[in-house]
Amino acid sequence: MSVPRLETSPMQQQPAPTPDSDTPLEQALDWLILLEDADEACQARFAQWLAASPANAEAFARAQRCWQSPALVSAAARLEQRRQPAPKRARRLGPGLAIAASLLLVVGITLHSDLLLRLRADHVTAVGQRQSLQLADGSRVLLNTDSAFTSRIDERQRVTQLLRGEAYFDVAKDSSRPFEVSAGPVRVSVRGTAFAVRYLGDAAEVSVEHGEIEVHARGNDTRIHLRGGDSIRVGPDGVGQRTRANSASQLAWVQGRLVFDDRPLHEVLDELRRYYPGWIINGNARLNDLRITGNYRLSEPASIMRSLAQVTSAQLHEYPALLILN
Structure with missing residues (x-):
């Protein structure tokens, strides 16, 4: 960089x-x-x-x-x-x-x-990269950009850990061995379902596509049961409210898309920075709160920035590993 x-x-x-x-x-x-x-x-x-x-x-x-x-x-x-x-x-x-x-x-x-x-992880994705994994029990994992993941699968246990980033799990059913995912402040336990975990900074968010899961919040005895369409965030401020997830936007990255529904530009840029291997800078603070709605291909963050510049009537200056919006 x-x-x-x-x-x-x-x-x-x-x-x-x-x-x-x-x-x-x-x-x-x-x-x-x-x-x-x-x-x-x-x-x-x-x-x-x-x-x-x-x-x-x-x-x-x-x-x-x-x-x-x-x-x-x-x-x-x-x-x-x-x-x-x-x-x-x-x-x-x-x-x-x-x-x-x-x-x-x-x-x-x-x-x-x-x-x-990298010394702790079995798999690490670079910024802008996604990686599909097939685990020993038949479960499938899709790692999103800038993520790190490790797992221990044997005859007695199915234990995984998301060390950083975001992952989508399509878990093979097995009544004898629950499938566990640890990610910072949460531990997720399932037997066969599909869900995503996002762990950035010191907060984790769990979104269920289908099936049922149990979320354990570390540090207390809180257990939350989630079903398809549910989402919950756990962070330093405690356990958030269970919400009905907008799977079209929250899980769009699994299909290679980024979907924003009436989001302020500064949040959109924060998300894009996760996919762009360089610096993205907004040089005009007045653009921060402009509302953005759109459906974009996540593999082309520079193209998304060009589109954002057009819809916000701003200018985009492109340099190697540096995008400046004004």
């Missing part, structure tokens, strides 16, 4: 963006880095570039909004809390470079976490 131009060498050694090689927005992103430690000559070149075209001024304003977006700033803030005191340096990083450095740390921490997860 890459982020745009995160050079950290002394700024006076960096060349100014060249108008004939980059788009105005790419040049503006370069200027954000250069201006962190600009001398008078660099500032003069920037002023000349800014005045050269109205498109340059517009691109720089847009780049500033993206660079200061809540997604980047919050990532930097979370990492800053974890950092140990570092030795004093000759020059402090400005806020832009601090965010850039923090984003690189995000990548490093993510890779480290994934390594630990």
Whole structure:
């Protein structure tokens, strides 16, 4: 995963963006880095570039909004809390470079976490990938994007664990061995049915397509019985209310689709980020609460972003591993 131009060498050694090689927005992103430690000559070149075209001024304003977006700033803030005191340096990083450095740390921490997860898991899917599994008892499992799964199936037990992500289970009937799925705060027990478990962060959601299941909430004696069409969420705030699931949208990913029914754009983008192997940034906060209804092919997140840009009358800027909506 890459982020745009995160050079950290002394700024006076960096060349100014060249108008004939980059788009105005790419040049503006370069200027954000250069201006962190600009001398008078660099500032003069920037002023000349800014005045050269109205498109340059517009691109720089847009780049500033993206660079200061809540997604980047919050990532930097979370990492800053974890950092140990570092030795004093000759020059402090400005806020832009601090965010850039923090984003690189995000990548490093993510890779480290994934390594630990891979050591525990039997199966791991990459971002944007789905994987179909056939277990030893005849049950079928479909792993969604960015998921990790392990199982122990023998003559006495059928025990599985969703370590992260989302999975759909079509369980083979066996009255002598219940089929169990653990996922963070929940444990699901069934004997033969079809259901999905979504485990992201510290919350889990269970949705039943058909049949009956029993959900155990960890930490207390709560047991919930669900039937086809039921859904329930269990998280740090406790056990939620049982609802009748909209299977057309909640289980659409099993058929390779993403369905949104009157959802705010910020929720739609959060879901798309699970499928896109890069950064998706909304540079215009006024778009966050626009309501979105649509049915999309989940294997094409960039195409979905183009469609969203069209229906919201926004612009989409596409770079390698980076999509910016404005």
